[in-house]
Every structure is written in structure tokens, then in C-alpha cells.
């Protein structure tokens with residue numbers, strides 16, 4: 001089956017020829033010995049963008065979450081996050097294996113919970129209770145439908161977490177989609193987080209990698225975990241150069257992805273059987289439900305017309321990204337109309 005328009009995920013983005021050229025010409029060294037100039041340049045750029053003391057290059061976002069949890073928590077401690085969060089659903093149960101922490105899932109709305117919900121979830125210091133160590137939030141919320149945590153709420157939550165003696169972590173897999181939408185600087189979002197990372201391999205278009213940032217003390221501890229997990233690499237400058245290219249060229253254009261998602265969502269909202277909360281389409285993810293249609297069968301039928309989306313139980317998810325043009329999005333709307341009218 002030939003996929004013409006791939007709305008499955010922004011993880012499928014491919015490096016452009018300009019990015020490939022920069023990768024091919026990258027200066028490299030032994031990353032494990034911290035001697036790779038391109039990796040060092042990338043981590044310096046990331047630390048600067050997030051205004052943190054240091055950053056570390058990792059093969060994946062999953063590893064960035066799990067290393068952060070392992071640094072912040074001991075086995076038996078508890079992490080507070082929304083019930084939709086990535087580590088709960090898509091990290092192979094890694095939190096139980098790597099840090100040994102357990103997860104206290106909050107019932108937020110579209111991936112976002114309140115200060116009150118958070119405060120109620122923090123455990124007492126009674127020895128019967130697991131000890132709450134970490135607040136973790138996802139910017140943007142993936143299963144929440146690309147929703148953006150408002151900066152005021154982030155500031156209140158992180159302040160409260162610190163007052164309560166907890167650490168704070170941001171899974172910023174799509175942080176720059178939020179930045180593109182709100183014009184709030186990444187460093188402003190990052191300000192009150194003890195650890196924060198972003199993915200280079202999603203909307204930013206690099207083939208591999210994430211960068212995790214924090215204090216020098218945090219990054220030093222993260223380095224041990226990176227080594228332990230086999231995440232330390234050798235001539236990784238080849239792939240890191242894709243990340244440098246992305247940070248130099250692909251941040252601004254995320255606005256287009258956000259706008260394309262809005263256009264797609266508006267097209268879907270015009271179809272009477274589609275249930276969608278247009279207001280909650282805030283970045284590049286569109287989650288919707290179709291009345292009286294089995295979501296899996298519908299996805300298969302769309303695929304026959306070259307349109308790929310992902311299935312989330314009874315809903316469908318469509319994600320816009322840099323390999324899709326406005327024309328592709330309008331064509332996708334036409335295909336949806338063909339199948340749903």
C-alpha cells in the first residue's frame with residue numbers, strides 16, 4: 001500500500017538533503033569520551049536554548065525520561081504524572097525496571113491537571129506511603145491531543161512541587177511546538193524544571209536523538225545512567241549534526257505544522273459524524289472520534305486511499321509535520337470527506 005499522506009506521527013520525518021549534507025560533513029570524535037565536537041556543539045546549543053548549566057545527548061526521548069526518573073528517584077518512590085503520559089503507555093514499563101519508581105496517575109483533562117489535583121496526590125511522610133519525589137509533565141501532551149500546558153499553571157505547579165520538596169521534570173518531546181504556538185521562549189518554560197528534554201527526531205526533522213538538560217550536578221548523574229544503559233555512543237556527531245541543523249533551521253517552521261493541524265481539524269469538524277474539540281487542537285496533533293464507525297476499519301479504509309492515521313482505541317489521531325504541505329492537508333480533508341459523508 002503506497003502511503004501518500006502520512007499523518008501517523010511526526011516521528012516519521014526524514015532528514016532533508018541540506019540536513020543530510022551537514023551530517024555527511026560533520027566533524028566527529030568519540031562521544032563516549034566526550035570528544036565528539038558536533039555532539040558537544042549540540043549539547044551546548046541545547047543548554048543555551050533552555051538556559052540550563054549543561055545538557056547531554058541521548059539516543060531517544062524515552063531514555064531521557066527514564067534517566068531523569070532514575071536520577072530523581074529511588075526504587076519505591078513515586079512520580080506524579082497525568083494518566084495519559086508517555087512513560088505509562090509507551091515506554092515498555094521501563095520506569096518499573098530502571099528507576100523502580102511507581103507512578104501516581106492523575107485524571108487530568110486533555111493531559112493537563114490542576115494544582116489542587118497535584119496537591120491531593122502528594123503523599124504524606126507516613127512510612128506506609130510511597131514517597132512522592134517527582135512531578136512530571138508533558139509539553140505538549142501527546143495523548144491529550146497536543147494540548148499546551150499554560151505557563152501560569154506550570155509556574156504554580158513547579159513552585160508548589162519545590163515547596164513540598166519534590167523535583168520537577170518536563171518531557172518536552174514537542175516543547176518547540178508549544179513555543180511556536182505561544183511565542184513563549186523554551187527557557188521560560190524550562191525555568192522551574194530540574195530536568196527537561198526535547199526530541200530532535202519529531203517535528204524538528206532530525207533522524208535520531210534527544211537532548212536532556214539540567215544543572216551540572218544533575219547532568220553528571222545522568223551521565224552515569226547513560227553509560228549504564230548503553231546510551232553512550234562513539235562517532236555520534238554524524239547524527240548530532242542533524243540536530244544542530246534542526247535547531248538552526250526548523251524551529252520557526254513548526255508554526256506551519258500547528259496551522260496545518262488547525263486546518264485539518266476544521267475540515268474534520270465540518271463533517272457531521274466527526275466528534276472533535278476544535279478549541280483543544282492547540283499544536284500539531286489532532287485527535288477525533290467518528291460516530292458509528294469502527295476506528296480500526298476506518299483507518300484501514302483511509303489507508304487504501306493513501307492516507308495513514310493512527311488508531312487510539314475508539315479514536316483516530318493525525319499528526320502534522322515537516323514532510324507534509326498545506327496541499328497534502330487539504331487533500332487529506334478531501335479523503336476524510338469521501339469516507340465519512
Ligand SMILES: Cc1ncc(COP(=O)(O)O)c(C=O)c1O
Pocket residue numbers: 011059060061062063065086138140141142171173174199201209210
Ligand atoms: C510525549 C512523548 N514523550 C516521549 C516520547 C519518546 O520519544 P522517543 O521516541 O524519542 O523515544 C514520545 C515519542 O513519541 C512522546 O510523544
